[in-house]
Amino acid sequence: MKKLKNEKELVKKAIALGTAYGTKRGVVEFEATDSAHEKLEYIYRLLVHDKVIQPLQEDKISQKAIMHRLAIWASKQ
Template sequence: MKQKKHDAQLLKLAMEIGEGYAVKRGFAKFDTGVSEKYKVECIYRLLVQDKLVQALAKDKEDGPNMKHKLILWISRQLPENHPLLS
C-alpha cells in the first residue's frame, strides 16, 4: 500500500463525510475526546454494513488498511478533476 501525495487530505475528507453520513443514519456525533483510530473503525464498519465498502479479510482488519479503504471510498465519490486526485 503506497502512500500517495494527498492521502492525508483524502482521509480527512473521508472522515468528515463519513461522520456526516453516520449522523444522517441516526448515529450520534463523535465526542471531542474520541480517538481517530476509533472514528476510522466506526466509519469503516458502518460503510461495510451498508455495503458501500467491501470488507477487508479478518486478518487484514487493522488501522492502516481501514484508512486505505476510506481513502479509496472517498476517491471514488469525487469528480475526476478534483484537485486531491491529482
C-alpha cells in the first residue's frame, strides 16, 4: 500500500463527502462526539454496501487500510 502524497487532506475530504453522501441517502446522522475512526468505518461500510467502492479482504481491514481506501475514493471525486 503506497501512501498518497496528501493523504491526510484526502481523508478529511472523504469524511466530508461521505457524510454528505450518507445524509443525502438519509441513513447517517453523526453526533459531535463521534470519533473520526467511527465516521470513517461507517462511511467505508456504507460505500461498500452501495457498491461505490470495492471492499477490502476481511483479514486486511484496519483503520489504516480504510483511511487509504477512502482517500483514494475522495481523490477521484
